[in-house]
């Protein structure tokens with residue numbers, strides 16, 4: 001009986017794993033000292049279940065996990081259940097380290113990426129070059 005329950009749990013677990021179709025890239029439009037914890041607090045204040053992005057890349061190029069990729073995001077209306085959300089900390093001045101880290105992460109995830117919208121992320125991010 002216990003074995004059957006364990007089997008069912010394993011099956012349910014694999015059904016939860018998401019079938020991502022792409023990545024949406026954002027910028028935080030906040031100071032460069034913004035952290036995952038800060039965004040988490042800020043998104044909770046909006047009434048969401050904490051941070052809506054799956055990954056956050058700091059200005060030093062370090063990659064930080066936000067919401068689990070097992071869960072639907074809260075970052076781009078209409079694409080939250082199909083796209084992983086990556087947020088670059090900063091306004092329009094995204095650092096070379098961030099671009100380098102973003103390229104690496106996109107390659108690891110193996111999914112095509114797209115902008116959130118015309119102004120997000122800022123003009124310093126060439127999305128086309130990330131899909132090559």
Ligand SMILES: [Zn+2]
Nearest residue numbers: 026027116120
């Ligand atoms: Zn955005």
